[in-house]
Amino acid sequence: MSLEVDTVLVPVDGTEASVTAVEYAVAIAERYGADVHALYVLGETVTRSIDAGNVAEDEVVDDTNTFLAEIEALAPEGVSVDSSIAYGFSTSRKLQHPGSVILDCADDVDADFLAIPREGLRGDAGDVLEKAAEYVLLYASQPVLSV
Template sequence: MAVEIDTVLVPVDDTEEAERAVEYAVAIAQRYGASIHILHIVDDSVARAIQRDEIDADAVAEEHRAFMAAVRELTRDADGDVEATQSSAAGFSAERLSQHPVNVVLDSAEEIGADMIVVPRESTSDAPGAMLGKVAQHVLSYASQPVLSV
């Protein structure tokens, strides 16, 4: 039975592990003729700081644009272009107590029709944005799609 992968979801935070996950996702997309969707998970502390005007939302958006520029460069370097799209979501929410990075990743995978998820493993970094590696095991356990943890 042939494996069909059309869309690979890659949740990212501000870690090197997330960047490595993108590299793997691009390789998978290239192999299967698929596209990738980058899901920027915004850390709760960053989201709250934006709400309190302590961090400029435009600066966060610019970081995401810069990250995507690097992703697009990586996709162009691949043998054959890989289409890349992006979205952002808060990892946690004070208004929606059920909002957790695991749910955000799994819900996003369903919404975009992802055929595979590539998640970063736990980061050795204590950076405020380093949260995705901590949820990788839960994504592995509960996703209905195949999951690669790198």
């Protein structure tokens, strides 16, 4: 039984740990002739700040797009990297959390493999991606590499 991989999903948050996860995702994609989808997961503090009007959503989008452009540059020729941004938390949806957002995105992009960082947002409350990694490892139907 061989593993077929067309799309590798890698959740990121702007940290060095997420850059490391992208490096692994790109290596996996290169090995299997796959594409990479980077999902930038916004943490609770940023989400609440946007909802409260303390931070302009356009500024957050610009910052995340800058980071996403930097990680796209990590991919060698032949590995396509696309991206999206998602709120990891919601002030109106009780069941929205980073793990569920990642798994929903995996379904949306038809990911065959996930590479997820174990470390969270820059000291943000709750280590978002660390907790998401635990959730994803428990509930993903795809193979998962936690780095």
